[in-house]
Amino acid sequence: MRKMAIRFFSSVLVSSLIAPLALAAPTIVPDPPVLGAKGYILIDYNTGQVLVEKNAHQKLNPASLTKLMTAYVAGQEIRSGNISIDDQVVISENAWAKKFPDSSKMFIEVGTSVSMSDLYRGLIVQSGNDASVAIAEHVAGSQDSFVALMNSCAQRLGLENTAFTNPHGLDSDGLYSTPYDIAKLGQAIIRDLPDIYPLYSERSFKYNGITQYNRNGLLRDRSMNVDGMKTGFTSGAGYSLASSATNGDMRLISVVMGSNSTKSRESESKQLLSYGFRFFDTVSPNEANEEIATPRVWMGKEDQVSVGLAEDIFITLPKGQIRNLSANIEVPAELTAPIAQNEVIGTVVYSLDGKTVAEAELVALEDVEEGSLFKKALDWFKRLIASFF
CATH class of the missing domain: 2.60.410.10 (D-Ala-D-Ala carboxypeptidase, C-terminal domain)
Structure with a gap:
């Protein structure tokens, strides 16, 4: 032709x-910051372009970043009408808070009825491992069936170096992901679940008389407009943080995995986001x-x-x-x-x-x-x- x-x-x-x-002088883009985390990435939400990366495709332990997929699967089931955000979920012994000593939970109790809306906040804001199990059982009937849905979603989203073995992210053989895959998952949540994504910016949630604060400290940083997404920590994974922030019409997603402290994962994430907003533009x-x-x-x-x-x-x-x-x-x-x-x-x-x-x-x-x-x-x-x- x-x-x-x-x-x-x-x-x-x-x-x-x-x-x-027209009068803006071209910007000389310096080398990106070098961080101490095991792996990290910065992408533009709208274009998917990678702006900074290190070990972005290396398989690492995602810890509670796993809950991003738990929330995504449940959100898709809500969109399809298979479940409702207004559903009342009866808590099984598997989801009992006492099953998760010395780890994050929303303190739900066996036999009580909890709204899906509260479980979502317990999952996202409080990073509740108990909420993860309750959601998994409500959506799929069992944790194993829900994990199958998680892995099916991972394949559909093109997360080629990701596999899940549970809905909460506690250390487990065969559980892994990468900074790149987590960034793509974050992109999918923002794009596909616009009604649920605002929950990631909530700074606290009270349930069962206990108020817990979102562990993502960047939500309280007034120097930038961070509105999500999720923290992660286990002794095997170290400290991780997936973040998204906006500056005007531009939105960036950063993922830091395997940092050595809460403060370092926040500092490193902020360095990535600041670099992206300072030296790049997204245009249409x-x-x-x-x-x-x-x-x-x-x-x-x-x-x-x-x-x-x-x-x-x-x-x-x-x-x-x-x-x-x-x-x-x-x-x-x-x-x-x-x-x-x-x-x-x-x-x-x-x-x-x-x-x-x-x-x-x-x-x-x-x-x-x-x-x-x-x-x-x-x-x-x-x-x-x-x-x-």
Whole structure:
């Protein structure tokens, strides 16, 4: 198939974004911070781009970061209608708080009825191992069946170096994940569970007369807008922290695994997030249904078709580099009617200094019906004349 390439420079293509940034000098991006944790990563939520990493794909003990998947599985079951956030859960002996001495719990008692809403807060805010078991049994009937759901979700999300053996994260043979996989899991929670994610920003929760405070100290740090996600600790795993924060429209996710103290996991996470916000921007050069180009159409009622993106696109760039962003649009040289709205008809490739940074499918933003016999004959004649030149 022959292609015609139409090049749009950033001054034309993303003029709405360039205006407020035109005078901003390009930023020299320094080397990222070097941290003491066993493994860590910083990604942009919208693009998934990795900004900083060390041992990001090394299998490590996730400890209570496991509860991110417990919450995700339960949230998906709520979305599908299999359970309800208003369900009352009768606590079994397996979920009894006394089964978890010297570990985090929400202090639920055997035979009591606890709302799913309270169990969720006990899981997320208090990191309750007892809440984890109660949720697992309510969702799947048993911990083993729930673990199967956890591992199935991990595969579906593309968490290639993750395996779960329990719903709470206490040390166990065969339990492992990576900073990269945990970051992707955090991304899925924010994207897929918008009604549940706000629970991760709650600083305390009171149950059974006991108030416990969220162990994520960054929620109380006024120097940045951290709104989640989860801490983790066991003697085998060390101290871990998955965090997400926003700065304007930009959201970053950091994961630190295997730090040596509560303070160090918070300090290291803050260093990662501060580095990302200081030296990078997330931009949206084109929004869904925004007209990008109007290529020629043959044999149609109209001579052109408006094309754009089916979904918003986001790109992570070093600060000040938006001015150097350009795009190449490729559509068939002989685009022929009929064309249906949302039909894929080409590609837009975004580049920075000659290097591809993102690409997306171009779709028709409108229908173009076949033209009349006279219009088709006229277009045929025009193409014949054009072929001579």
